[in-house]
Amino acid sequence: MNAIEISNLNRVYRAQIGVFNRSIKEVVAVDDISFDVQAGELFGLLGPNGAGKTTTVKMLTTLLIPSQGSARVAGFDVVKQANEVRRRIGFIFGGERGLYWRLSGDDNLRYFASLYGVDPAVSKKRIPYLMELVGLQGRGNERVGGYSRGMKQRLHVARTLLHDPDILFLDEPTIGLDPVGAREFRNVILNLQSQKKTILLTTHYMFEADALSDRIAIINKGRVIALDTPSGLKGHVSDLSVVELETFGTPESVLEKLRSLPFVDALSVEDREQKQMLLVQTKRGAEAVPDVMAALDGQRIGRVIVREPTLEDAYVRLVGGQA
Amino acid sequence: MNTINKNLYLFWQGTMLSYRALFAWLRPVTYMASKILMPLAQMFFFVFLGSYASNGKNVDFYVIGNAIQITSVSGIFGVTMSVGGDRDAGTLPYLFGTPSNRFIIFFGRAFMHIIDGAIGVVIALTWGVLLMGLDLSHTNLSALGLTILVTTFSTCGLGLLMGCLSLLTANVMFVNNFVYFSLLIFSGANVEVTALPAWMQFVSNILPLTRGIAASRALAAGASFSDISPLLVSEMGIGLIYGLLGYFLFSWFETQAKQKGTLETV
Ligand SMILES: Nc1ncnc2c1ncn2[C@@H]1O[C@H](COP(=O)(O)OP(=O)(O)OP(=O)(O)O)[C@@H](O)[C@H]1O
Ligand SMILES: [Mg+2]
Numbered sequence: 001m002n003a004i005e006i007s008n009l010n011r012v013y014r015a016q017i018g019v020f021n022r023s024i025k026e027v028v029a030v031d032d033i034s035f036d037v038q039a040g041e042l043f044g045l046l047g048p049n050g051a052g053k054t055t056t057v058k059m060l061t062t063l064l065i066p067s068q069g070s071a072r073v074a075g076f077d078v079v080k081q082a083n084e085v086r087r088r089i090g091f092i093f094g095g096e097r098g099l100y101w102r103l104s105g106d107d108n109l110r111y112f113a114s115l116y117g118v119d120p121a122v123s124k125k126r127i128p129y130l131m132e133l134v135g136l137q138g139r140g141n142e143r144v145g146g147y148s149r150g151m152k153q154r155l156h157v158a159r160t161l162l163h164d165p166d167i168l169f170l171d172e173p174t175i176g177l178d179p180v181g182a183r184e185f186r187n188v189i190l191n192l193q194s195q196k197k198t199i200l201l202t203t204h205y206m207f208e209a210d211a212l213s214d215r216i217a218i219i220n221k222g223r224v225i226a227l228d229t230p231s232g233l234k235g236h237v238s239d240l241s242v243v244e245l246e247t248f249g250t251p252e253s254v255l256e257k258l259r260s261l262p263f264v265d266a267l268s269v270e271d272r273e274q275k276q277m278l279l280v281q282t283k284r285g286a287e288a289v290p291d292v293m294a295a296l297d298g299q300r301i302g303r304v305i306v307r308e309p310t311l312e313d314a315y316v317r318l319v320g321g322q323a
Numbered sequence: 324m325n326t327i328n329k330n331l332y333l334f335w336q337g338t339m340l341s342y343r344a345l346f347a348w349l350r351p352v353t354y355m356a357s358k359i360l361m362p363l364a365q366m367f368f369f370v371f372l373g374s375y376a377s378n379g380k381n382v383d384f385y386v387i388g389n390a391i392q393i394t395s396v397s398g399i400f401g402v403t404m405s406v407g408g409d410r411d412a413g414t415l416p417y418l419f420g421t422p423s424n425r426f427i428i429f430f431g432r433a434f435m436h437i438i439d440g441a442i443g444v445v446i447a448l449t450w451g452v453l454l455m456g457l458d459l460s461h462t463n464l465s466a467l468g469l470t471i472l473v474t475t476f477s478t479c480g481l482g483l484l485m486g487c488l489s490l491l492t493a494n495v496m497f498v499n500n501f502v503y504f505s506l507l508i509f510s511g512a513n514v515e516v517t518a519l520p521a522w523m524q525f526v527s528n529i530l531p532l533t534r535g536i537a538a539s540r541a542l543a544a545g546a547s548f549s550d551i552s553p554l555l556v557s558e559m560g561i562g563l564i565y566g567l568l569g570y571f572l573f574s575w576f577e578t579q580a581k582q583k584g585t586l587e588t589v
Contacts, residue, residue, distance in 0.1 A: 013584055058584070063416050065581050083422040091420060097413030103343055114336035115421040115428070117329045159417070 001075065003167050003198035004037035004060065008069035011055050011222075029055040031222035032069070037200060039166075042193050044213030044230075045202040048319055052222040053202040054093065057171045060200070061091045074167055087116070090160030094172030096152035101145035105136060105155050108144055109162060116163035123162065130158035134188060150181040157188055167198040174203065186212060206312035216311075218318055226318050230311055237309040237317050240265060241285040243292055245278045246302030258295045263288055266313075266320045275302070281313055330427050337431025362393045362447035363454075369513050370455055386457045387543055388512035390447035391474055391536045395506050397440030398478030398531075399485060403499055405432040406486025406573075415490075416586050419577055429573050430566070432486070433479045440475040461545040470542065473555050474535025477562025481531050483569035490576050511536050531565065534558040 011030040016022055030052040037043040045053050058064035060071055062082040070077060076084040099108050106127055113123035131140050134154040144152060153173065160168065170189070174182040182205075189212060193199060203209055209216055210230045217227040226233060250269075258280070259267045266281040278296075282288040286306045293301065366389045373385035406429070409415050418428065451457035459467070485502060489495035508514055509523060510532035516524055527533045535558050538551040580586040 011584075055584075058416075061420055063420055063581060063586060064584050086420060086422040093416060098417050100340065100408075100412055100414065103340065107340070107343060111336050111340050112417070112421070114329075114333040115418065115423040117333070117422065119329075120332055 001039055002036040002072075003039040003041070003074060004043075004200065005072045006036070006056075006060070006069075007034050007071070009033045009056065009059060009066050009071055010068035011052075011059060011064065012067045013055075028222055030059070030066075033219065033222070033224055034069075035217055035224060035227055037198060039198050040196045041214045042189075042199045042201060042212055044209040044216040045200060045219065046204075046206070046209055046216055046315060047202075047219040051219045053219060054171055055222075056219070057091065057093075057169050057200070057202065061089060061169050062086055087163065088165055089167045089169065090163070090165040091169040092153075092156045092160055092171060092173050094153070094170075094175035096149050096176075099144050099152060099155060099159070102143065104141045104143055105131065105147070105158075106140035108155065109140075109158060112159050113162045118163050126162060126164075127158075130161055133161070133191070134158045135184065150177050150185075153177065154185070154188070157185075161192075165197075168192065168200070170199060170201045172202055172204065174205065174208065182208070206310065206315055210311040218315060220319050233314045233318075234309060234311055237281065237314045239283055240281045240309050240313065240317070241283075241288075242307050242309055242313050243278075243280040243282060243286075243288055244303075244305040244307065245280070245292065245296070246304070247276045247278055247296065248274060248300050248302070250276060250278065250296065250299050254296060254299060258292065261291065261295060263291065266317050268316050268320070279313070279316070281309070281317060330424050333423060334427050334431045334434070337428055338434045340431075342435040358443060359446055361396065362390065362443060363450050365389055365393065366447060366450060366455065369507075373513055382455060383457055383543060384540065385513060386451040386455050387448075387539050388510075388536050390444055390451055391471070391539050392506060392510055392512040392532060393443045393447045394440040394471070394475045395478050395482075395503055395532065397436040397443060398475060398482045399499055399503050399506075400482075401436040401439060402433045402479050402482025403486040403489050403495060405436065406483060406569075407489030407495060410490050413587065415580070419580070419586065425574060425577065426570060429483065429570050433483050433566070436482065437472070437475050437479050440478065441471050444471045444475065457543070459543060462542050463546075463548055466548040466551065467539060467542045470535055470538045470551065470555060473558050473562070474532060474539075477531035477535065477558050477565070480562035480565035480569070484565045484572065485569075487569050487572040487576060490573070506530065506532055509533070529561070531558065531561050534561075 009030055010032055013027045013029055015025050015027060017025045033056060045056065047053050055064065059066050060073055060078060062078050062085050065079060072078070073085045074088040078085050109127045109130065110123065113127070131137050134157050136151060136154055136158065139151065144155065147155065174185050177185060186208060189199065201212065213230055215227065215229050216233060217224050219225065255267065255269065258264060263282050263284050264280055265283065268279045270277040270279070280288070280292055289304060289306065366386065369389045370382060370385040374382045409418055448457065452459060485495065485499060488498060509527045509530050511527060516527045516533060519527065534554040538554040541551050
């Protein structure tokens with residue numbers, strides 16, 4: 001059975017804009033999305049800011065009514081059988097809010113356990129077990145307000161496992177975590193995966209999606225633009241190489257010139273403190289380097305690397321090609 | 324566990340949550356101090372002002388009126404904070420994402436404040452006896468105790484409605500203060516209701532507290548339980564109506580939020 005079945009899901013937001021000249025603006029956040037997630041699968045949902053990932057997750061977790069289309073989670077309709085769905089899912093919207101900061105970690109879990117109707121005798125054993133699972137053992141009687149951001153996010157994981165759900169929705173669960181914290185977090189996710197939980201994960205960290213996901217859907221402007229395994233997605237760019245150049249504040253006009261070169265398939269820029277990384281995707285491999293350098297004439301250039309494409313490059317090409 | 328037991332447990336946990344949040348917010352010592360001294364301050368102010376204006380004839384009138392009115396500190400401010408707290412904490416999506424009984428969640432938020440409010444009234448009455456010459460020797464104390472509980476309950480009913488407003492708008496503290504100070508007058512705590520203009524009397528009659536204060540004054544003057552029981556029944560009914568209105572608003576809020584996508588943006 002499929003754990004999640006989405007058919008022609010659509011969501012329009014109506015936002016009021018302007019204080020004096022009031023008018024209604026419609027935003028199509030999710031535009032006719034359809035895909036299935038198999039039981040036990042870890043499914044990655046990627047896409048740029050505002051692509052509609054959170055909106056999709058909210059509809060699947062019964063927190064938002066779809067404008068059109070339908071979705072079934074654990075075999076139940078997310079609108080008509082919302083409570084059946086709720087009993088079987090857990091969800092996290094990234095970040096540290098959504099907990100009672102004035103209460104202790106244990107009190108938070110106790111309350112949410114009762115909201116899920118977990119037998120107190122069961123939750124009494126389960127709470128310490130989960131606190132240990134997420135690495136918060138011994139901190140349960142401290143107030144959540146005094147937890148670090150990472151601790152709060154881990155408490156959210158414990159919260160969402162209280163009723164032992166089969167299906168988990170994790171919307172940017174590692175946002176704002178330090179590299180070590182994010183790595184520990186990924187280990188928790190791997191642990192859940194080994195317990196045969198179905199997981200739908202959204203993230204902006206491509207290596208994270210690559211390392212964890214069985215399959216990935218990339219959405220842009222509310223539509224699914226690619227759906228494949230990580231290696232399948234990388235296949236989209238297997239004909240490409242990536243030239244990475246370290247530069248120092250290249251002006252926009254020069255970047256435009258570079259972008260317009262016939263052999264440049266895509267160009268992305270990452271700012272790193274004083275430095276800047278230019279990632280040039282090209283079919284010409286190392287041969288493209290002299291021409292790229294020529295286009296950057298007059299700019300200071302540091303390290304230059306030619307490498308195989310990653311999932312991120314596939315993502316940039318797929319999303320970039322749409323813009 | 325069957326559904327009833329689960330819901331009782333959920334009610335209890337929700338109650339404990341509000342209770343612990345209350346104590347975690349103020350340290351126990353600060354809490355006790357405010358609980359003991361706040362009534363004294365309000366009573367001194369109105370009792371001396373009132374008895375000065377009426378040449379000291381009517382001290383008990385002000386002592387009892389203000390002692391009972393103290394309950395709205397818990398009933399209005401406390402309950403509003405417990406219901407609206409979920410909005411500030413960002414817990415609404417997590418709350419509404421559970422299969423829990425909304426009725427239980429909602430009323431669980433108020434329960435602790437009924438007890439808290441009743442204790443506040445008892446403390447205030449004690450100040451009245453100790454410092455302001457209140458004489459309760461002819462009073463049916465168990466009937467007075469019941470009156471205090473019922474009045475606190477009905478005030479919490481209004482608080483639940485106010486709490487829902489706080490889910491809908493950010494400026495509820497202004498409204499809360501307005502309601503609190505209005506109650507000082509409309510409830511008859513400091514003015515005879517019969518001395519008010521007709522439209523104000525109408526408002527008095529649809530607010531909680533008014534009948535509870537009247538019943539308490541009657542009991543202090545030696546009335547029997549059967550004399551005041553009609554007042555208690557109406558006071559209770561008013562509290563239920565406000566509480567239920569609050570609950571319907573709460574349900575409406577959840578439905579609206581899911582339709583419009585405003586669960587976190589309100
Ligand atoms: N409550 C809302 N009211 C109005 N518009 C909204 C609301 N929530 C989201 N939107 C709009 O819907 C679109 C999709 O937003 P959504 O939050 O689903 O994107 P996302 O893929 O999760 O983005 P991000 O990566 O930034 O989290 C955006 O244009 C956003 O402005
Ligand atoms: Mg999002």
